[in-house]
Amino acid sequence: MATVLFDFSGTLFRIESTESWLRAVLAETEMSLTEPELTQAARHLDAVGALPGGSFPSRPIPDELAPVWEIRDMSAELHRAAYTGLSRQVPLPDPALHDALYDRHMTPAAWRPYPDTAEVLGALRERGVAVGVVSNIGWDLRPVFREYGLDPYVGAYVLSYEHGIQKPDPRLFATACDALGVDPREVLMVGDNRRADGGAAALGCGVHFVDHLPVSQRPDGLRPVLELVG
Incomplete structure (x- = not known):
């Protein structure tokens, strides 16, 4: 060849683990969760497949996201919409964290x-x-x-x-x-x-x-x- x-x-x-991903963003944004809350949130983010490059969703893709999910890699806008859409299935202390999580995964540190x-x-x-x-x-x-x-x-x-x-x-x-x-x-x-x-x-x-x-x-x-x- x-x-x-x-x-x-x-x-x-x-990519880093889902827990490391969430922990890093909480630190960057100066927000906090208790350890049990953080562990639970990371587990749920993992289950819905919110971390690009991480686990594939183990739950069904929501109907409203399914069309975007199928073509998520065809543009930057679709990719962000698909993964932040999955992330938003998991309650977090501030809605802005979902975009912050997406931004984190694009950094070399992740x-x-x-x-x-x-x-x-x-x-x-x-x-x-x-x-x-x-x-x-x-x-x-x-x-x-x-x-x-x-x-x-x-x-x-x-x-x-x-x-x-x-x-x-x-x-x-x-x-x-x-x-x-x-x-x-x-x-x-x-x-x-x-x-x-x-x-x-x-x-x-x-x-x-x-x-x-x-x-x-x-x-x-x-x-x-x-x-x-x-």
Whole structure:
């Protein structure tokens, strides 16, 4: 394989826990909850899937949000509307916290690279393998890569909200291949979502899946990529 495309969330990086997310925003806004209240609120936020990159909703999506949810990654406005809509199902001390929570998840501080992310990206660069990032997302993730010193390894970022196309639509993967000037048949797509990331197979790309786990539980999930590219 001459090129590797990576998903972002759950593949190269992982979002903080829902409790850490809520705790950070309460501190930033100088609001407080008792520990039992905080624990309960975090549990409910997790259940409704309010944290982008966190748990998928374990409760049915409210009818009024369902149409937006299906296309949430096609624009910044839809992404915010979908996730703040889910968040607002959970009572918080101040309604403004729902937007503050959304804003927090877009900051580099809310993300951590997996332990082997830098190692694998660095090894691919040494081998002359081009790298792209293809993500269903509603905001610019480039500052996250810059914060962790990983931006130099990435030759192209193809983000759904910038193109109005979301995975598994093959056109998003084709855009990444065009940006890197490569034949899709020489590309390996690495991601954690079989449906979304599996869409690359329609172009003839190889596909490899990793487990969407907390950073501490997946120390070397990306290393098999180095064997696959030869």
